[in-house]
Amino acid sequence: MKYPRTTKRYCPNCRSHQIHNVTLYKQGKRRALSWSDRQVERKKRGYGSFPKEIFHKNAKINKKSTPILECSECGKKQYAKSYRVKRLELQEV
Ligand SMILES: [Zn+2]
Structure with missing residues (x-):
């Protein structure tokens, strides 16, 4: 997916x-x-079950990628809507 740079x-x-x-x-x-x-380290050392279940079934293939918007006037940052896509490219418009 393509996303504008500004x-x-x-x-x-x-x-x-x-x-x-x-x-x-x-x-x-x-x-x-x-x-x-x-x-986790402490728990792994002793007896008993493994501290965390190992997750095998991956239902979601793509990770969420989040664009961050930085205001050119005040410099504050905000998060934009994130997308579950294979690749998020920034491009000039
Ligand atoms: Zn601003």
Whole structure:
């Protein structure tokens, strides 16, 4: 799917339509010692069942990709509607 690199959208901060620059959302780096990771590690060490069920049936093939709109006036970022597509390309219009 193709998505424009710049769009004119409503900015709630400016309360008017402004030109927005579009980037795609990328997942941040995972912290090495997050609480949930430490908890899983602790549980894996001892007896008992595996802490989390391993998910085998993947019903959804495509991941959701979310465009982020950044207002060119105030610089505030907003999320646009996300799509479940194989590839979301940014393109000039
Ligand atoms: Zn704005």
